[in-house]
Amino acid sequence: MRNIVWIVLTLTLSFFGYTQNITMSGLIIDSETKKPIEFVNIGILNKNKGTVSNQNGEFNLEVSKEFLKDSLTISHIKYSSTKISIETVKNKTILLDPKMNELSEVIVSNKKKKNRKIGVKSYNPLLWLGGISEDNDIIENAQRINIPEKTVRIKYVNIYLRRGFESDSSFVRINFYKNVDNVPGERIVFENILEKKQIKPGWLQIDLTKKYIYIEEDFFVGVEFIPDFENPLNVYIGAILTKGKGYSRRNSQGKWTKLQGASTINVEIEY
Numbered sequence: 001m002r003n004i005v006w007i008v009l010t011l012t013l014s015f016f017g018y019t020q021n022i023t024m025s026g027l028i029i030d031s032e033t034k035k036p037i038e039f040v041n042i043g044i045l046n047k048n049k050g051t052v053s054n055q056n057g058e059f060n061l062e063v064s065k066e067f068l069k070d071s072l073t074i075s076h077i078k079y080s081s082t083k084i085s086i087e088t089v090k091n092k093t094i095l096l097d098p099k100m101n102e103l104s105e106v107i108v109s110n111k112k113k114k115n116r117k118i119g120v121k122s123y124n125p126l127l128w129l130g131g132i133s134e135d136n137d138i139i140e141n142a143q144r145i146n147i148p149e150k151t152v153r154i155k156y157v158n159i160y161l162r163r164g165f166e167s168d169s170s171f172v173r174i175n176f177y178k179n180v181d182n183v184p185g186e187r188i189v190f191e192n193i194l195e196k197k198q199i200k201p202g203w204l205q206i207d208l209t210k211k212y213i214y215i216e217e218d219f220f221v222g223v224e225f226i227p228d229f230e231n232p233l234n235v236y237i238g239a240i241l242t243k244g245k246g247y248s249r250r251n252s253q254g255k256w257t258k259l260q261g262a263s264t265i266n267v268e269i270e271y
Contacts, residue, residue, distance in 0.1 A: 022068060024086065024089040025061075026091065027056075028042075028094045029057055036058070037079065039194070042074050047067065050137055050251040050253050051135075068087060077187065078099060113270050117267070118146065118147065118267055120143055123240055129141055129238075132170065132226075132234070137250075138226075138252040139248070139251075140175070141246065141248045142220045143245060143263060144245035145220065147271075152216075153212070154269055155208055156208060158205050159204045159264070160204075163235075170225045171194055172197050172224070175221070175224065176221055177222060179217065183247065183256055188215065191211065199235055237264060247259060
């Protein structure tokens with residue numbers, strides 16, 4: 001009987017040790033200016049475990065020991081990405097190197113321009129997608145955009161919000177991705193498109209007319225709502241089942257998952 005008790009106790013302790021979590025924290029700063037970098041995506045690539053730095057460049061992330069041998073991928077559109085072993089991330093200051101500024105080509109033409117709205121322009125009143133994480137991570141929803149066979153200028157990104165609170169606001173980040181076999185691929189616009197917007201039901205518009213963004217191939221447009229690190233927010237994006245070109249990822253550096261339908265996101269273009 002003693003042997004049986006000893007075996008059960010050993011198994012219990014081993015299981016407890018295995019399920020202990022690793023807590024990581026750090027500060028992310030610009031390697032040149034030594035200033036904190038806000039809203040950096042931090043996560044285990046394609047493992048759906050991550051977070052985002054706050055406005056002071058600080059982050060906290062807790063993962064189970066099964067990820068001990070993995071690495072954190074740390075990325076921001078204006079900086080070169082880096083990977084750091086999870087074993088070494090504890091109260092660590094992480095320096096990111098700024099990317100070289102790339103000037104967008106401005107196209108000048110005397111031809112009369114056409115304007116067109118492309119993407120999902122309708123929604124089902126009974127459907128919506130969560131747009132913001134409850135645990136200081138990133139949720140990103142993306143919609144495929146098929147453009148005419150020519151270079152187009154992106155003027156606006158429109159997102160329909162199904163539910164929200166009139167008094168709340170959130171930083172909204174827009175990303176553009178290459179269409180790789182109908183899945184979001186690498187980024188194709190290297191500019192930090194970030195605006196603080198009031199969250200309320202209806203159409204939310206991001207004005208890009210001063211950005212001069214030109215794209216010459218089909219692409220995905222992604223929308224991130226940055227969590228409020230002090231006061232939880234609720235953000236819900238309209239959705240529809242009949243436009244099957246939507247993708248979502250529920251964590252920073254997470255894996256893209258195809259939606260049964262699509263989120264109500266569209267772009268206004270000029271060509």
